[in-house]
Amino acid sequence: MQARRSFWAWGLETDEPTEAQRQETAARLSQRWGREISAPPLPKIEDIQLRPPRVSPPGPLAAICTTETHDRAAHSYGKSYRDTIRAVRGQFPNPPDVVAYPRTEAEVVAVMEWCDSGNIVAIPFGGGSSVVAGVEPPGGDRPCVSIDLRELNQVLEVDATSRAARIQGGVLGPHLEDQLRPHGFTLRHYPQSFEWSTLGGWIVTRSGGHYATNHTHIDDFVESTRMVTPKGIMESRRLPGSGAGPSPDRLVLGSEGALGILTEAWMRIQARPVFRASAGLTFDSWQAGYEAARQVVQAKLWPANLRLLDPTEAGSAAGLKGDEALLIIGFESAEVPQDWPIRQAVRLAREAGGRIEDEAIRISDGSDGSDEEVGRQGAVGAWRNSFVRAPYQRNLTAGMGVVGDTFETSITWDRWPSFDANVRAAMTGALQRVCGGGTLSCRFTHVYTDGPAPYYSFSGMGRQGAEIEMWTELKKAASDAVIANGGTITHHHAVGRDHMPWYRQQRPELFHSALKAAKSALDPKGILNPGILVD
Missing domain, CATH: 3.30.300.330 (GMP Synthetase; Chain A, domain 3)
Structure with a gap:
């Protein structure tokens, strides 16, 4: 039987810590902080009491909807610090009334029509990894349906000539890459939430992923989008670029489920990297490190990785002494050896005060099968492992x-x-x-x-x-x-609900008026993710 997602923790139920692990963590924290710290019991789904559903799906939709406690609890929150604390306490005062799992775009439309006709709040749900209350049902008396897109998870078409693929919005990162791999391609977008976030979620939150320079946001990979709204389907023309007025895709990117539900997109893909190079340089000060990063990026060598860690983070996450900054530089390509660019970037960083031995610069052409190991050794590798595992650590504490x-x-x-x-x-x-x-x-x-x-x-x-x-x-x-x-x-x-007070200070007021007009045109009853982006 396939493991379920945890209703309170990051990952699967099998990723939840044991009571013994929690007790060990409490003992370690007690020793560190010099006070008695206990490990509260973990929540059990059979002990969770939710309010009764306030609405029932119509007959034709019953097969794809559920009111089971686990599903409703798991769709009550994202995965922010506050979400985890509330969930581990077993506090679910405002769950969605129904969770829908549409299997086709037609079923997404049908669920949307049901919500629109009944004045029911509709919350688009991808991987549920939001850390800004982006998938949390709003307060109020209106019933709420969480629309989980996990069944829309296929790469539908690959255009090898143009290097693009038509992909459904509900596909999780690992499954997306598994489907592109046999074609020799990759999207190469790796946010920290990669395991538990979806293509649609990346697009509507303007996710930042693998590349530290040049191609950074998911925006750079979007070729066209298709979105279901209460007023119909909005689909942009597939083009490498266009100067025909404001881009329709720019309305979808960053819309956070307030304007529609993204069901598929054409995405720019690339050949899988073969040539790789990596280096980690240390600096006596944080200031010298960020000056080196500036010099490298302004030279427009476009390293895939250009991560700078201050001394505190380099000490805790990369195994250094805690008094040096660490600059991680990485290059990759499917077509071109990376020896020259890594050496130029290292030269610039050295001129800014960085230290590295020549033998510590790791370069591979993939011929010996070791290319995947480049960037996974020493302090660079230690930081990478810490970065990947970080979301799971919160489960323990x-x-x-x-x-x-x-x-x-x-x-x-x-x-x-x-x-x-x-x-x-x-x-x-x-x-x-x-x-x-x-x-x-x-x-x-x-x-x-x-x-x-x-x-x-x-x-x-x-x-x-x-x-x-x-x-x-x-x-x-x-x-x-x-x-x-x-x-x-x-x-x-993303903005979500948590960042709204400060987003109001940042956004131009005339832009807010224009966005409200777009919301009114696409979602006149305001059923989609109320309280997100638009007051």
């Missing part, structure tokens, strides 16, 4: 008082030094005020010629039972600091 999260943004290079100093000061002060201290680290997830996309992580020991209130204060401090210092409230995590 949930409900034990640890208050921690991340926030990401972007800023231009000229404002970056003061931005970083001000954000760090604000968050250090907030951690001291809320938790009596804690840790704050930063890395660059993406680097542009005109500025970096910094990704901050914070953690402190709070009080068991008060985690959400403490997290809320820290989240507000982070968001206030980002907006006050000129950054974007989100670089790739």
Whole structure:
């Protein structure tokens, strides 16, 4: 029997920690923080009590709908810190009334028509990995249906000549790659949530993935989109580029389920990489590291990976001593050897103060089968493993008082030094005020010629039972600091409901009026993800 997704944890039910593992974690935290920390019992689905469904699907849709407790609980939240705390406590006060699993686009249309005719809230649901309350039912008296697209999971067509593929929106990252692999292609988009996020979710949240430079957002891979709305289907023409007015795809990208449900898209794909090169350079200071990153990206060598870790993150996640910054550089190609670009990038980084031995620069042409190992050794490999496993670590500590999260943004290079100093000061002060201290680290997830996309992580020991209130204060401090210092409230995590107060400060008011008009035209009854993007 195939394992189910956990209704409270990241991953499958088989990924949930055991009670013994939780007890070990509590003991370790007790020793570290010098106080008694207990491991609260994990929730069991048979103990979860949900309010009765307020609506029933019509007969023709009954076969693809369910009101089972597990399905409704699993579709109540995304996977943010607050979501995990509420779920591990067994708190599900506002679940969807029905979960629908349409198997075809026609069934998506039928569910949409049912919701529209009955004034029922419709929440599009992909992998459920939102960290900004993007899939959470809103409050209010209207019943709610969560529309899970997991059955729309196929690569429908591959155009090898144009290097593009027509793909359904509900396909999870690993299954997408498994279907492209036999054709010799890859989408090559790897957000941290890759295992449990979908193509449609990537598109409507403007996901940031594998590439740290050049091709970064999913936007760069979209060739055309097809979206079901309450007023009908909107499909853009498949083209490599067009100057015919504002792009219809730009209305879909970042729409977060407020305008329609993306059922399929033509995506630009590429041949699977064979040539690879990787290097990790250390710097005496964070400042020297980010100056090196700027020099490399502005040379337009376009490394696939250009991640900078500050000394704190390099120490905790990459195994370094904690007093050096680490710049990770990676190149890859299906057609061209990567010896020259990696050496040019390393040269620029060395000139900015970076250190690396020549033998530590790893280059492969794939001929000996070792190309997949490039970038997976030493400090670079240690950080990669930590990055991939990070979402699972929260399963171990949930409900034990640890208050921690991340926030990401972007800023231009000229404002970056003061931005970083001000954000760090604000968050250090907030951690001291809320938790009596804690840790704050930063890395660059993406680097542009005109500025970096910094990704901050914070953690402190709070009080068991008060985690959400403490997290809320820290989240507000982070968001206030980002907006006050000129950054974007989100670089790739989307707006959702959590970021709306700061998104209102960032967006131009005339744009909001235009977006409201688009919402009214496509979703006149406001059934789609109310409270997202449009007030």
